[in-house]
Amino acid sequence: MKFLKTATAFFRSLGRPYPLRDWYIVLGVTLATVAWTVFVATYFFFGIRSGSIISPSAADNVPTPSVSRDALKEVVAEYETRLLNYESGNIPTPETPDPSR
Numbered sequence: 001m002k003f004l005k006t007a008t009a010f011f012r013s014l015g016r017p018y019p020l021r022d023w024y025i026v027l028g029v030t031l032a033t034v035a036w037t038v039f040v041a042t043y044f045f046f047g048i049r050s051g052s053i054i055s056p057s058a059a060d061n062v063p064t065p066s067v068s069r070d071a072l073k074e075v076v077a078e079y080e081t082r083l084l085n086y087e088s089g090n091i092p093t094p095e096t097p098d099p100s101r
Helices: 002-013 018-048 069-088
Strands: none
Touching: none
């Protein structure tokens, strides 16, 4: 009962300005917010880093396909053909319709 009386007196006193108390309230709320933010950030940092929150699935570890020599030779031949066409001025231009018609 005494706690209830003290709490109601405290909340009634908030209606009257008292700078020291008001600054302590602002400081307390700010420090609690900063502490909570640091706690959550630390939890996520170590949780993600250790893999307990998010862990990679086995399907993500698919080996990358290898490149064969034949495929590389085809690509090099295509680019050599493009280079020869560019140097000789044989650059095909696409047909674009006249927009005014």
